[in-house]
Amino acid sequence: MSGARGWLRLIPIAVLVTALLSGLTMWLRADGIEGDLASRSRAALDAAGIHNGDVRFSGRQATLAGFPAEQAGRALGIVQGVDGVQSAQASGGIGPVTSAPASSSSAPPSSAPPSTSSEPPAPPTDRAGVQDELDRRLADAPITFEPDSAKLTDEGEKAARDVAPLLRDAPDSLRYRITGHVADGPGGRSAARKLSRNRALTVVRLLTREDVPADRLLAIGSSSAPGNSGSGDDDRRVEIAVEQR
Structure with a gap:
């Protein structure tokens, strides 16, 4: 009887160890998936000429940060097109839109020349x-x-x-x-x-x-x-x- 009770005490320990091992396996697998998706997303962005910004994954969901605003929409589309990515969103880290400074020597817009056309005179009636x-x-x-x-x-x-x-x-x-x-x-x-x-x-x-x-x-x-x-x-x-x- 004492031997049976000893085995019964080991059952909870075995279940706990199994759960820990299963969780560790899933974590390692998820980490591998996220790393693979991040690597392939980065490669797709580089191929498109977008070298700034960062792509992070939580499972199969991507979060983009640090991209210039004029490139953010295009970057989202590229990442969403990577095989295995479920969704992609931009975080608050999107950079400001950059534009070329206005030239101080630009000429003011010219006004349209006045119209020289006139209505033809009405034909005489008397x-x-x-x-x-x-x-x-x-x-x-x-x-x-x-x-x-x-x-x-x-x-x-x-x-x-x-x-x-x-x-x-x-x-x-x-x-x-x-x-x-x-x-x-x-x-x-x-x-x-x-x-x-x-x-x-x-x-x-x-x-x-x-x-x-x-x-x-x-x-x-x-x-x-x-x-x-x-x-x-x-x-x-x-x-x-x-x-x-």
Whole structure:
């Protein structure tokens, strides 16, 4: 009986020793895991060009300290990507963000140059205003014809097309009297009047194609230019008079 009681006294001691050995084994294993993770994390950071800061492990959880703030986020991502790491966090030891000192010789920001664009003037809407604008344009680029012909010159056709929007967009209360001019020729005044009217009709047809209403256009023939009996460009043209309907 005394021998059995002796063995019973040894059981608690054996359990305690077993627990101590098991704990020591686990501690040594954990220490080995932490060391391995720390070593591999440091190697990954060095490979990425991040040489500052410290990585410590508690089990498989990493804590980063001493990294510059501009590198902390990148360092966390690298450590979290190491095989076996469960999580990573930054401690309060993150260094301040460093930035280059501002240059004292930097020029002040220049202000944007003032805009030189301006709104185009509104088109005239009264009879006198439309007539003045029309006369100005035709003085710069008259509507001219080939000699002894109702065919527009290239310049004359362009001039007629250029004034079409002005006539089209003016108020409906205005109409336009288009008078053709020719020089006196061998055919006499009758032939001259016929040619001048044909020239006026040529311009009317062109303006109509440019969406100027036909009921606002009136073609008139004239045997010669007022006060001019020559045969120059002034006698191969049309005049446009603005009238109130």
